Amino acid sequence: xxxxxxxxxxxxxxxxxxxxxxxxxxxxxxxxxxxxxxxxxxxxxxxxxxxxxxxxxxxxxxxxxxxxxxxxxxxxxxxxxxxxxxxxxxxxxxxxxxxxxxxxxxxxxxxxxxxxxxxxxxxxxxxxxxxxxxxxxxxxxxxxxxxxxxxxxxxxxxxxxxxxxxxxxxxxxxxxxxxxxxxxxxxxxxxxxxxxxxxxxxxxxxxxxxxxxxxxxxxxxxxxxxxxxxxxxxxxxxxxxxxxxxxxxxxxxxxxxxxxxxxxxxxxxxxxxxxxxxxxxxxxxxxxxxxxxxxxxxxxxxxxxxxxxxxxxxxxxxxxxxxxxxxxxxxxxx
Amino acid sequence: xxxxxxxxxxxxxxxxxxxxxxxxxxxxxxxxxxxxxxxxxxxxxxxxxxxxxxxxxxxxxxxxxxxxxxxxxxxxxxxxxxxxxxxxxxxxxxxxxxxxxxxxxxxxxxxxxxxxxxxxxxxxxxxxxxxxxxxxxxxxxxxxxxxxxxxxxxxxxxxxxxxxxxxxxxxxxxxxxxxxxxxxxxxxxxxxxxxxxxxxxxxxxxxxxxxxxxxxxxxxxxxxxxxxxxxxxxxxxxxxxxxxxxxxxxxxxxxxxxxxxxxxxxxxxxxxxxxxxxxxxxxxxxxxxxxxxxxxxxxxxxxxxxxxxxxxxxxxxxxxxxxxxxxxxxxxxxxxxxxxxxxxxxxxxxxxxxxxxxx
Ligand SMILES: Cc1ncc(C[n+]2csc(CCOP(=O)(O)OP(=O)(O)O)c2C)c(N)n1
Numbered sequence: 001x002x003x004x005x006x007x008x009x010x011x012x013x014x015x016x017x018x019x020x021x022x023x024x025x026x027x028x029x030x031x032x033x034x035x036x037x038x039x040x041x042x043x044x045x046x047x048x049x050x051x052x053x054x055x056x057x058x059x060x061x062x063x064x065x066x067x068x069x070x071x072x073x074x075x076x077x078x079x080x081x082x083x084x085x086x087x088x089x090x091x092x093x094x095x096x097x098x099x100x101x102x103x104x105x106x107x108x109x110x111x112x113x114x115x116x117x118x119x120x121x122x123x124x125x126x127x128x129x130x131x132x133x134x135x136x137x138x139x140x141x142x143x144x145x146x147x148x149x150x151x152x153x154x155x156x157x158x159x160x161x162x163x164x165x166x167x168x169x170x171x172x173x174x175x176x177x178x179x180x181x182x183x184x185x186x187x188x189x190x191x192x193x194x195x196x197x198x199x200x201x202x203x204x205x206x207x208x209x210x211x212x213x214x215x216x217x218x219x220x221x222x223x224x225x226x227x228x229x230x231x232x233x234x235x236x237x238x239x240x241x242x243x244x245x246x247x248x249x250x251x252x253x254x255x256x257x258x259x260x261x262x263x264x265x266x267x268x269x270x271x272x273x274x275x276x277x278x279x280x281x282x283x284x285x286x287x288x289x290x291x292x293x294x295x296x297x298x299x300x301x302x303x304x305x306x307x308x309x310x311x312x313x314x315x316x317x318x319x320x321x322x323x324x325x326x327x328x329x330x331x332x333x334x
Numbered sequence: 335x336x337x338x339x340x341x342x343x344x345x346x347x348x349x350x351x352x353x354x355x356x357x358x359x360x361x362x363x364x365x366x367x368x369x370x371x372x373x374x375x376x377x378x379x380x381x382x383x384x385x386x387x388x389x390x391x392x393x394x395x396x397x398x399x400x401x402x403x404x405x406x407x408x409x410x411x412x413x414x415x416x417x418x419x420x421x422x423x424x425x426x427x428x429x430x431x432x433x434x435x436x437x438x439x440x441x442x443x444x445x446x447x448x449x450x451x452x453x454x455x456x457x458x459x460x461x462x463x464x465x466x467x468x469x470x471x472x473x474x475x476x477x478x479x480x481x482x483x484x485x486x487x488x489x490x491x492x493x494x495x496x497x498x499x500x501x502x503x504x505x506x507x508x509x510x511x512x513x514x515x516x517x518x519x520x521x522x523x524x525x526x527x528x529x530x531x532x533x534x535x536x537x538x539x540x541x542x543x544x545x546x547x548x549x550x551x552x553x554x555x556x557x558x559x560x561x562x563x564x565x566x567x568x569x570x571x572x573x574x575x576x577x578x579x580x581x582x583x584x585x586x587x588x589x590x591x592x593x594x595x596x597x598x599x600x601x602x603x604x605x606x607x608x609x610x611x612x613x614x615x616x617x618x619x620x621x622x623x624x625x626x627x628x629x630x631x632x633x634x635x636x637x638x639x640x641x642x643x644x645x646x647x648x649x650x651x652x653x654x655x656x657x658x659x660x661x662x663x664x665x666x667x668x669x670x671x672x673x674x675x676x677x678x679x680x681x682x683x684x685x686x687x688x689x690x691x692x693x
Contacts, residue, residue: 035500061500067530072489072523079493082478083428085500087493102520106483107490115471116462117684119478120691151685175687 011192019164019193020050020182024088027168028058031086034172035062037073038090047092048128048187074100074125078108078177081123086172091127094143094181108177109152120175124168129157130221130271131319132185137307140315142271144181144220145278148248154178155248156202159223161191163246166200174202181248183221183271205252207259211241214329215259217282218269219245222320226269229325238333248278256282257290264295265332269320274302296332301325376641377655379421379578383413383634385659386437389446392663393436393453393467397613402453405482406467407434411576411608414633415540416441418581419508419601422589426476428507430491433468433482434540434607438510444472450666456673463676464684484545485511485518488537492524495533495598506592508536514545516562517553525566525598532597536588537563539602540575546611547619563600575605576631579640608632 014022027034036051042065045052055063066073070091077089091097097104104125111119131140148155154174158164164182171178208223209230218226223244230240243259245251260266266286270279283298304318390408397406409416416437423429423442431438439449444460452459453467461471461480469480478494481487491509498505515521516539528535539559543550550557564570569591573584581603588599606628610617641647 067523067526069523069527071520072492072527075486075489075520075524076493076496076527079430079490079495080497080500081493082490083494083497085497102483102486103489106486107481111471111479112687113684114461114465114469115473115479115684116459116464117688118461118471118473120687154686175691 010195012195013190014161014165014193015187016158016161016164016182016189016191017048017050017187019161019191020158020168021052021054023165023168024051024054025057027088027172028054028062031172033084033086034088035064035085036088036090037064037066037077039066039068039092041065041090046090048182048184050182050187051090070096070099071103075103075107077123077125078103078111078121081121081177082111082119086122086124088124088126088168088172091125093139093184094127094129095138095141097125097127097143104147104153104177104179105150109150112176113152121177122172122175124171124178124180126168126180126182128184129181130183130185131303131308131315132221134310134312134315135184136310140308142303144179144248145270145272145276145281147179147181148278148281150249152176153249154202155181157181157183157220157246157248159183159186159220159244159246160208161189161193162197163200165193166197167202170200170202181220185221186224189224200246202247203250203252205246205255206244207241207255208244209240209242211239211263213239213263213333214265214267215241215243215256215263216267216269216325216329217243217245217256217259219248220271222269222271225320225322226325228322229329232322232326233329238329240329251282251285253285253289256286257293260286260290260293264293266294267299267301267325267328267332269301269325271303271320273305274300275305277302299328299332301328376637376646377651379417379582380634380637380641380647381655381659382417382441383578383637384655385446385662386413386416386440387634388656388659388663389440389449389666390436392667394613396453396667402467404466404468405433406453406613407611408609408613409434409437409607411628411632412540412542412605413437414578414581414637415510415538415575415603415605418578419510419536419538419585419603421582422585423506423508426505427589428476428478428491428494428505430478430487430494430507430509431470431480432484432487432511432515433480434512435470435480435510436467439470439472439477439480442472442477443475444470444477446662446666447669448472450663451670451673454670454673455676456670457676458669458673462684485515485520487511488515488520488524489527491535491537492528492533495528495535496531499531499533504534504593504595506534506536506589508538508589510538510540512545513539513541513543513550513559514548514553515539516559517545525563525568525600528598529566529568532595534592534595535598536585536592537598537600538585539563539600540605541602542605542607544607544611544620546615549619560600560602563602568598568600569596570600570602572602572604575603576628576633576636578633578637606631
């Protein structure tokens with residue numbers, strides 16, 4: 001996994017998992033209305049180890065193990081938010097979130113509007129997404145694009161340790177529901193946490209590497225792959241700019257279109273399936289807003305349209321990889 | 335359906351009636367004297383039920399006249415549940431309801447004008463025209479809708495109760511839902527969570543014997559709902575939902591126990607809707623005789639008869655009451671007719687919070 005260097009100032013090495021935990025710990029310390037709730041977040045320490053140790057520090061009331069009842073406890077999180085608390089609800093993976101989709105879409109995303117502005121729902125829902133760990137179809141899907149379809153919620157995808165560390169605080173400051181998608185392949189990723197950063201801006205996409213020939217637009221678990229591809233391309237004399245969306249809803253059109261205006265070419269890397277994907281949405285926006293800036297058709301690198309398979313070679317072939325990104329870029333610049 | 339009816343009639347009504355009259359301390363707080371409720375109390379229950387009945391009858395007219403649209407679900411016949419339960423709740427408590435919630439909203443104190451204006455889709459509606467009949471909300475009165483996903487409000491109610499529980503508040507959250515909702519996973523997830531965490535939650539199942547056109551026996555393998563709820567380890571009672579005094583007494587007993595920290599309670603109110611499921615429903619699945627039989631147990635008539643027999647009510651008082659209630663509804667309709675439309679330029683408001691709102 002490639003590591004990301006902090007741009008300036010003092011930095012210290014950490015993992016994505018530890019950064020998430022630090023963010024949680026800070027939230028719990030700063031606001032007593034904040035509590036974490038989900039399957040195995042307490043005793044077990046979180047199924048990906050994110051909340052390890054928090055139960056001992058904050059007790060079972062605030063680090064609350066739930067039964068296997070995705071709809072029940074996600075809905076309870078929404079209700080608790082209505083009741084004045086600041087719940088952080090963890091769902092093991094996006095695959096299981098479908099059992100709570102009704103609560104997320106029909107309640108969390110909808111209550112403010114349906115009530116004519118009376119009921120805001122300040123709930124934060126965290127979940128894992130993505131493939132790459134040979135877990136088979138039902139643990140490997142990338143459905144964050146589906147959630148990004150829904151008005152009324154904000155959808156975040158931290159790809160760096162800085163974002164992992166600070167996005168939670170920003171999410172909790174939002175009066176509306178926020179979904180945070182953590183890519184399962186990133187938990188062990190190491191990065192250097194920039195200690196001069198103490199807040200992140202959820203409204204803007206980040207240019208993670210600047211370049212002049214092509215904009216590679218991506219997010220979450222595909223960011224390290226895009227950066228690796230950019231490194232390879234640099235060796236061939238192709239200068240790729242890598243844009244990390246960070247927020248999948250609302251999309252930061254301004255930053256994207258500015259990148260297109262600089263590079264005149266775009267490759268979108270999205271681990272979801274191509275049909276009806278977020279990549280499709282971004283491609284469409286580029287055509288709508290920056291068509292005359294383009295020197296080549298927009299390219300998309302997405303997952304193959306199959307349930308993600310278990311066997312390593314099949315899984316690898318199904319997912320965007322640095323090599324497939326490099327190929328797509330070559331096609332656009334040639 | 336005679337077996338179901340007699341099951342309804344059985345001991346629930348008898349015991350509920352007994353507790354309704356004899357439960358000294360609970361009803362005493364509400365103005366009873368020597369075991370007999372004071373005249374004012376009965377009259378106020380009757381008035382509230384009548385207000386709901388007349389409001390909904392007006393809705394039928396307005397719907398036929400195309401003044402109001404959408405799915406409209408009436409609770410005519412079920413007024414005793416809304417009024418009896420709300421009687422036991424305090425202003426600080428929370429209520430979560432379904433799409434059949436006109437009665438719950440009105441009994442909760444949401445003004446009839448605001449509800450009517452919402453049906454008209456007006457700016458003065460309690461959801462600023464974005465909800466309609468199925469999505470009534472009133473944050474100030476802690477009335478949390480208005481949920482048109484069957485059973486969708488149950489987890490929310492658990493969460494509201496959880497928030498109170500975590501802060502050591504003695505407030506109660508009351509959640510209304512139907513016998514259809516009882517079959518959904520969300521009911522069972524919520525019952526389990528609430529009992530596990532001992533949440534201050536009152537689950538009120540309005541068993542009107544039908545989920546749209548599907549009768550209780552065709553939707554539930556075991557039709558004894560209270561018994562099933564009790565299996566989660568919570569006190570569960572069945573009450574005659576056509577008897578407002580019985581509902582009130584049972585709800586008082588339940589809310590007192592919830593407030594005392596005894597965790598969630600389940601109340602099944604056995605009731606019946608006199609009209610179809612919604613304005614669209616030709617109601618082909620129920621026998622006329624069954625409907626007539628239940629109409630014989632009209633909760634308004636039942637209370638009025640009791641009051642008359644005790645010399646608390648005569649025709650003149652009843653007429654006065656009706657006139658008063660109808661005047662209020664006329665006023666609500668007039669207000670709604672005259673109210674401004676929510677401007678289309680505001681279409682995208684309230685999708686996300688507006689600047690200045692704080693988390
Ligand atoms: C999840 C869901 N499934 C189906 C429907 C359609 N529907 C609306 S009301 C209803 C019947 C519900 O019956 P019950 O819970 O007993 O409540 P009642 O209408 O009798 O008050 C159905 C099936 C819905 N709104 N939501």
